[in-house]
Amino acid sequence: MSLRPDVDLVIRGAKVVSPDHIFEASVAIAGEHIVAVGHDDTMPPARQELPAKGLYLLPGAIDSHVHFRDPGYPNKETWKSGSAAAACGGVTTVFEMPNTKPATGTLEALNLKLKAAESSYVDFGIHGLLGDDTLDRLDELLEAGVTSFKAFVGNTFGNLPAPTDGALLEGFEKLAPLGIRTVVHAENSSIMARRQDHLVKAGRIDALAHLAARPAVCEIEAIGRVLTLAEWTGARLHIAHHSAADSLYLLRDAKRRGVDVTVETCPQYLLLNTQDMLRLGGILRVNPPIREQRHNQPLWDALMEGVIDMIATDHAPHTPEEKTRPNIWDCDCGFPGVETQMPLMLTEVNRQRASLMDYVRWSSVNPAKAWGLYGTKGVIAAGAHADIAVVDMDRTGVLSQGKLQSISKISPWNGRAVQGYPLHTLVRGRFVMRDGHLVSEAAGWGKSVKSVQRMPKPQPKNTEHYTQAILTTPEGLPTHALPTGA
Numbered sequence: 001m002s003l004r005p006d007v008d009l010v011i012r013g014a015k016v017v018s019p020d021h022i023f024e025a026s027v028a029i030a031g032e033h034i035v036a037v038g039h040d041d042t043m044p045p046a047r048q049e050l051p052a053k054g055l056y057l058l059p060g061a062i063d064s065h066v067h068f069r070d071p072g073y074p075n076k077e078t079w080k081s082g083s084a085a086a087a088c089g090g091v092t093t094v095f096e097m098p099n100t101k102p103a104t105g106t107l108e109a110l111n112l113k114l115k116a117a118e119s120s121y122v123d124f125g126i127h128g129l130l131g132d133d134t135l136d137r138l139d140e141l142l143e144a145g146v147t148s149f150k151a152f153v154g155n156t157f158g159n160l161p162a163p164t165d166g167a168l169l170e171g172f173e174k175l176a177p178l179g180i181r182t183v184v185h186a187e188n189s190s191i192m193a194r195r196q197d198h199l200v201k202a203g204r205i206d207a208l209a210h211l212a213a214r215p216a217v218c219e220i221e222a223i224g225r226v227l228t229l230a231e232w233t234g235a236r237l238h239i240a241h242h243s244a245a246d247s248l249y250l251l252r253d254a255k256r257r258g259v260d261v262t263v264e265t266c267p268q269y270l271l272l273n274t275q276d277m278l279r280l281g282g283i284l285r286v287n288p289p290i291r292e293q294r295h296n297q298p299l300w301d302a303l304m305e306g307v308i309d310m311i312a313t314d315h316a317p318h319t320p321e322e323k324t325r326p327n328i329w330d331c332d333c334g335f336p337g338v339e340t341q342m343p344l345m346l347t348e349v350n351r352q353r354a355s356l357m358d359y360v361r362w363s364s365v366n367p368a369k370a371w372g373l374y375g376t377k378g379v380i381a382a383g384a385h386a387d388i389a390v391v392d393m394d395r396t397g398v399l400s401q402g403k404l405q406s407i408s409k410i411s412p413w414n415g416r417a418v419q420g421y422p423l424h425t426l427v428r429g430r431f432v433m434r435d436g437h438l439v440s441e442a443a444g445w446g447k448s449v450k451s452v453q454r455m456p457k458p459q460p461k462n463t464e465h466y467t468q469a470i471l472t473t474p475e476g477l478p479t480h481a482l483p484t485g486a
Contacts, residue, residue, distance in 0.1 A: 060092025060387035072101025090389030090422030105129035120446030154187025179458035234461035245298035282331030313337035317408030346420025
C-alpha cells in the first residue's frame, strides 16, 4: 500500500546555501512553507519531486529597489511584466518605489498601486513617498499597507521635489518611534541642477556630461546630511544605489557609532564604469551616474566588509526610443535589471570574486533583516516561506535584451557572457519560473509582505527636541516672553 503524500513538494539532493554554510540536503514544502530541511532519507512522501543533484538552493533574492512604473507608465512597465522579470531572475520579493503617476503619497495613489500589484508573480513591499506634503499622511499610509518610505533627496525620474531639510527631519521624527526605515536617494539636487544648467548652456550633450553634472561630492554631501538627521532622531535609514568610493568613509564611521543605516549598491556600479558609458551612451544614463573605474573595487571591498549590506537593482525600465536619443539630457534615466542581477552576480562568484555564501547574505539575508522579514523570508529553514531560487552554477549563456520579460527591451547587459543561472523560482511554495520558463498561470500569486513584516524595537533619540514636543510651553514656564515682573 502506497504512503499518503504528506507534503506538496520535495526538492531532492541539492546543496543548500546559507550565509555561513553550504550543505547537501533535501527540502520539503507543504503549502506556502518549508517544513523540513535534511537528509533525503528523512523526507516525507510528496505529491511532486524535483531532482536537484548538483544544483544549489538559494533563498529567493529580495530586491529592495524596483520601479515597476505602474500606475502611470504602462508603455515602460507594468506590475505583471516587472514581476515576471523578477520571477525569471530568481527574485521572490521586491520593494517598489513611489515615483509612479500618481506618486505613492496619498491613500488614493496607494490603492491604485495595490490594485495594479494584484497581478504580481512575486511578493512585494511598497515604499511610500516622504516629502513636504506627505508628512501628515505617514501614519495612514502605513496603516493602509505601506511597508517603508522613500525620500528623493536627489532629483530623478518623475521630477518629484526634494524634501526640505526641515521636512526630512520632521519625517524622521515621526518614523523613528515607529521603527520604520526610510530609503533615501542621496544626491544634492541643488548642486546637480546648477551644474546641469551650466552644461546645457555650454552645449555639452555628450554621454559624460551626465556624470559631470552629478559629481561624487553630491553623494558625499547628501549622505552626510541624512546620516546626521537619522542619527539625531534615531530613525532607521537606508541609502539607495550607492555609487561612489568617496562617501564610504561616512557610512563606515556611522555604522561604528551604531547608526541604524543599511546600504545597497547595484551591479552597474560594481561592474561598469565610464568606459562603458562612452560605448553605450544614453543606454547607461542612470541616477546616480556610472562613475570612473576607480570606484568599482572599493564598492566590492565595502560589500565584503559589510559597509554595504546588499545588492539591489534600481530596475528602472524605459522604451528603446527613450534611451537612444542623441542628446544625453533627452535620454530617460534608468534601465531594467531585476532579471539580470542574479546571473551577473553568480558569474562574479564563479570568478571567485565572492562566495555563494556572500551572495546569499547580500541578495537575501541582509535585505530580509533590513525590512523586518528575516525568519519568514531570507532563509531556507523549517517554518520559513518557501521562497527559493534553484541555481545551476555551471550553466553558461549570453544575456539578451530581446528575451527579457520586461517591456523594456534595452539593456546595458545585452551580449554579456554569464555563468550561473536560476533554473526554477518558487514563491511561497509555488513555481513562478520552472525550467527557465515563466509559469504564466502564477500571475497574481504574489502578495504584500506587510502582514509578515516585523521591524525590531524602535530606538528614537532626542525626542524632547522633536517638533511635536516643542509646540507646548513646558510646565512651569511663563506663557509669554517677558520676564516675571517686567
